[in-house]
Amino acid sequence: MAKIHVLDKHTAELIAAGEVVERPSSVVKELTENAIDAGATAVTVTIERGGISMIQIADNGSGIEAESIPTAFLRHATSKIQSEDDLENIHTLGFRGEALASIASVARVELLTKTEQDEYAYCYRISGGEEEGIEPGARPQGTTITVRDLFYNTPARMKFLKKDASEGNYVSDVVSQLALSHPEISFKFVREGKVQFQTPGDGKLLSAAYAVLSRDFAKDLLEVGHVHGNYQISGLVTPPKSGRASRSMQHFFINGRFVKNRTMMAALEAAYKGVLMQGRFPGCVLTVTMPPQLVDVNVHPAKTEVRFAREKEVFDAVYSAVKSVLITPESSSKALAFE
Numbered sequence: 166m167a168k169i170h171v172l173d174k175h176t177a178e179l180i181a182a183g184e185v186v187e188r189p190s191s192v193v194k195e196l197t198e199n200a201i202d203a204g205a206t207a208v209t210v211t212i213e214r215g216g217i218s219m220i221q222i223a224d225n226g227s228g229i230e231a232e233s234i235p236t237a238f239l240r241h242a243t244s245k246i247q248s249e250d251d252l253e254n255i256h257t258l259g260f261r262g263e264a265l266a267s268i269a270s271v272a273r274v275e276l277l278t279k280t281e282q283d284e285y286a287y288c289y290r291i292s293g294g295e296e297e298g299i300e301p302g303a304r305p306q307g308t309t310i311t312v313r314d315l316f317y318n319t320p321a322r323m324k325f326l327k328k329d330a331s332e333g334n335y336v337s338d339v340v341s342q343l344a345l346s347h348p349e350i351s352f353k354f355v356r357e358g359k360v361q362f363q364t365p366g367d368g369k370l371l372s373a374a375y376a377v378l379s380r381d382f383a384k385d386l387l388e389v390g391h392v393h394g395n396y397q398i399s400g401l402v403t404p405p406k407s408g409r410a411s412r413s414m415q416h417f418f419i420n421g422r423f424v425k426n427r428t429m430m431a432a433l434e435a436a437y438k439g440v441l442m443q444g445r446f447p448g449c450v451l452t453v454t455m456p457p458q459l460v461d462v463n464v465h466p467a468k469t470e471v472r473f474a475r476e477k478e479v480f481d482a483v484y485s486a487v488k489s490v491l492i493t494p495e496s497s498s499k500a501l502a503f504e
């Protein structure tokens with residue numbers, strides 16, 4: 166065996182980046198979450214060649230002050246948490262301080278940003294982890310980050326990407342999830358030169374659902390609004406008898422974060438037991454709002470898993486919320502009209 170040694174910085178960085186950046190959709194997720202955390206009310210996501218050749222996220226959030234820009238690209242650099250204690254109480258989507266560093270190590274990145282206080286916007290470039298400089302630029306308050314040639318310096322990762330259209334579909338899923346979990350933000354998604362959807366940002370889940378999901382799906386959803394102890398459940402579910410052939414229309418969110426979660430899925434389907442035929446599935450856009458101390462979001466940087474401190478409470482909360490709209494006799498006439 167070779168002698169044990171510490172890896173050089175470049176190799177260590179590429180390994181770390183691999184945890185966060187798997188494909189274009191992971192870049193879009195991280196950068197769009199940054200825009201949301203920055204308090205943006207409007208976010209535009211643009212991709213070319215499924216995001217492989219270009220990804221651009223433009224927001225009207227806080228911006229980054231000039232002197233902090235290079236720091237933002239260092240690994241473990243974040244403005245969102247201070248110490249161990251804060252890990253128990255996360256109120257932002259990001260907190261690891263890894264995304265910008267990871268993305269910049271495997272792509273060519275340009276960041277144009279302006280805060281309210283700074284007189285100018287600043288444009289900062291970094292490629293393959295190497296800083297290329299900073300210069301004054303022009304832009305209203307907010308941030309535009311452009312990522313080109315993802316994995317240009319890591320051919321081994323490039324090989325695992327799928328066709329442009331498939332990568333574009335993954336990106337579309339991610340932007341859809343973020344738009345559905347934040348109806349108060351107007352999201353515009355531009356794919357290969359065409360506007361795929363734009364949400365109004367009026368705070369109404371139903372209008373976001375209309376923009377993002379098929380009209381056919383959105384048109385007769387039932388509204389869920391329920392408080393169960395520490396848990397508040399809100400969202401939209403498909404009416405009884407309109408089951409779907411797959412689970413692809415089940416969207417779950419916890420504290421504004423898209424999650425894949427067996428407990429929530431099982432609770433949803435249990436509530437439909439007896440009203441749906443075998444082999445048919447309900448669809449939903451369901452958000453659980455709960456104390457951050459009761460959910461561990463620090464499972465894996467790129468995965469959508471969470472752990473609950475009290476699994477059964479979550480099940481009961483989702484089950485009773487959904488059940489209560491399904492058993493209301495006039496539930497079919499309560500289908501929401503969209504004007």
Ligand code: ADP
Nearest residue numbers: 199203237243244259260261262263264265308
């Ligand atoms: P994290 O989101 O976990 O803090 P990132 O690497 O994604 O880590 O971002 C590092 C820091 O850069 C953030 O904490 C934030 O202060 C700043 N930042 C990144 N993107 C934006 C943005 N779009 N608007 C304002 N600040 C941003």
Ligand code: MG
Nearest residue numbers: 195199259264
């Ligand atoms: Mg982030």
